Amino acid sequence: MDKINIKKVAVIGSGIMGSRIACHLSNIGLSVILLDICPTELNEKEKKLNKTLKDKSVRNRIVNDSLLNSINSKPSPLFLKSLTDNIVTGNLEDDTHLISNVDWIIEAVVENLEIKKNVYDLIEKHRSNKTIISTNTSGIPIKQISEGRSKNFKELFLGTHFFNPPRYLRLLEIIPGKETKKTVIDFFIDFGSKTLGKETVICKDTPAFIANRLGIYSLMSTIHSVEKFNLKVSEVDFLTGPIIGRPKSATFRTMDVVGLDTAVNVSNNLLKDLKEDESVSMFKLPGSVKKLYNNKQWGDKTGKGFYKKEVDEKGKKTFYEINLNTDKYETYENNQDKELLNIKKEESLDKRITDLVSLKTKHGDFYRSIFYDSFRYCSLRIPEVSDDIYKIDKAICSGFGWKKGPFETWDAIGVEKVFNEMLKLKLKPAPWVEEMLSLGIKSFYKFSNNKKHFYDIKEKQHKPIPGSEDLVVLDAFKENDVVWSNKGVTLYDIKDGVLNLEFH
Numbered sequence: 001m002d003k004i005n006i007k008k009v010a011v012i013g014s015g016i017m018g019s020r021i022a023c024h025l026s027n028i029g030l031s032v033i034l035l036d037i038c039p040t041e042l043n044e045k046e047k048k049l050n051k052t053l054k055d056k057s058v059r060n061r062i063v064n065d066s067l068l069n070s071i072n073s074k075p076s077p078l079f080l081k082s083l084t085d086n087i088v089t090g091n092l093e094d095d096t097h098l099i100s101n102v103d104w105i106i107e108a109v110v111e112n113l114e115i116k117k118n119v120y121d122l123i124e125k126h127r128s129n130k131t132i133i134s135t136n137t138s139g140i141p142i143k144q145i146s147e148g149r150s151k152n153f154k155e156l157f158l159g160t161h162f163f164n165p166p167r168y169l170r171l172l173e174i175i176p177g178k179e180t181k182k183t184v185i186d187f188f189i190d191f192g193s194k195t196l197g198k199e200t201v202i203c204k205d206t207p208a209f210i211a212n213r214l215g216i217y218s219l220m221s222t223i224h225s226v227e228k229f230n231l232k233v234s235e236v237d238f239l240t241g242p243i244i245g246r247p248k249s250a251t252f253r254t255m256d257v258v259g260l261d262t263a264v265n266v267s268n269n270l271l272k273d274l275k276e277d278e279s280v281s282m283f284k285l286p287g288s289v290k291k292l293y294n295n296k297q298w299g300d301k302t303g304k305g306f307y308k309k310e311v312d313e314k315g316k317k318t319f320y321e322i323n324l325n326t327d328k329y330e331t332y333e334n335n336q337d338k339e340l341l342n343i344k345k346e347e348s349l350d351k352r353i354t355d356l357v358s359l360k361t362k363h364g365d366f367y368r369s370i371f372y373d374s375f376r377y378c379s380l381r382i383p384e385v386s387d388d389i390y391k392i393d394k395a396i397c398s399g400f401g402w403k404k405g406p407f408e409t410w411d412a413i414g415v416e417k418v419f420n421e422m423l424k425l426k427l428k429p430a431p432w433v434e435e436m437l438s439l440g441i442k443s444f445y446k447f448s449n450n451k452k453h454f455y456d457i458k459e460k461q462h463k464p465i466p467g468s469e470d471l472v473v474l475d476a477f478k479e480n481d482v483v484w485s486n487k488g489v490t491l492y493d494i495k496d497g498v499l500n501l502e503f504h
């Protein structure tokens, strides 16, 4: 196979992901063709202008509106607005021939296997036999998508799973199929990290791969806890946001950004594909959330979801949250719980997490429930979704913007302490955790020689994280290395005659 060189890309599907992926590819100087379906009906504006379904502006309306929405969204998917010049838009009826001379085709259409397969029929008719083809599916196994395709297709096909928003979230999961050429996989690991600026993680071809399988489990377990602990939507977002080192969008705001329809599609596929998973029922939506889905309250893309914003004639904005008990929107106020607000002020994330799981209130019960269940679930998914704990932490942190992954969080609270509490709560983790503790190994990670080491389950010992050999890990420096400190900064001696000034 010739050396792979990517200059021209076609993105099929211009929704939330496709249009933003197109922007990110344009950011790095690639020329991009963005295609979507033609509308089947005229909208009011088009009717007033006496347009017909044959007019080009109508035929390209879906793709052009989607791209415009993305460009105007915040945070911006583009470094510069002028970078849209690198993107040519078109539709899947008139312009598919444009994909015949691209180097890479990314499919980002709705999360529906049948629709995706139809789109690949179309792609097959027009692509060259040198073009790499990838899917951005959130969870459909690669082997199901490529089933029945030619050998040449399968050799050049893989999953390249970007996270939302693709310019900002660092994870790129690379999911090779059984027949994907090694040159294609190696190319994407390198291209993903050096050119696209992503944290690339190779995943096994299991449903929803690593980050979504475990991240969505955690999201669903949080959503189920709302009823159990009688919490409000905004209260859960406070509890699962920056206070535990996760983005401000936390749980429900994230659902609104991602789109409840996409979340439902991914969950339904998981329910169908995960027959052997002991916790599969967690992927079933609670009744209150199903109602939102049926009412098309899908979040930002339909104007309302778990939250809703109203702007009056004077431009004054009012924000509402859904009350999941009554299905009505209510105005909300910021969390006022003094104990929680005090913990939020604490600078150390490890200390905040430890304080929160020790609370004797319903909030403490909530944290113990969501953390311990997610620790149990993640430990049981090895080796199914990954052989190594660090890949799981890396995928979840870079895919969801968390500061600490499940095993890092477990370490922060104390592996043995949590293990014993989990047994009391009937949340038994995988046997390898008990084995690790019985060997006298009390943490999943440790720092030595300025390197981060992870517990290797097969070898039953800590080993340096592969790929970090040439890095100095700043977390490895502790109190002993502090040269000077005040409220604003700490100066560390990081050896080799180098000082590191850390701003607080």
Ligand code: NAD
Residues within 6 Å of the ligand: 013, 014, 015, 016, 017, 018, 036, 037, 062, 066, 092, 108, 109, 110, 111, 112, 115, 119, 136, 137, 138, 139, 161, 162, 163, 164, 257, 258, 259, 262
């Ligand atoms: P979306 O609903 O915003 O966009 C889907 C696009 O598919 C739309 O532009 C629509 O016009 C197009 N489409 C609909 N029917 C079609 C058909 N019959 N043929 C061709 N195109 C059709 O969805 P999205 O969130 O952009 O998701 C796209 C893909 O990316 C899915 O596989 C999804 O699982 C995955 N993904 C989504 C997210 C997310 O946060 N939304 C994150 C990662 C991956």
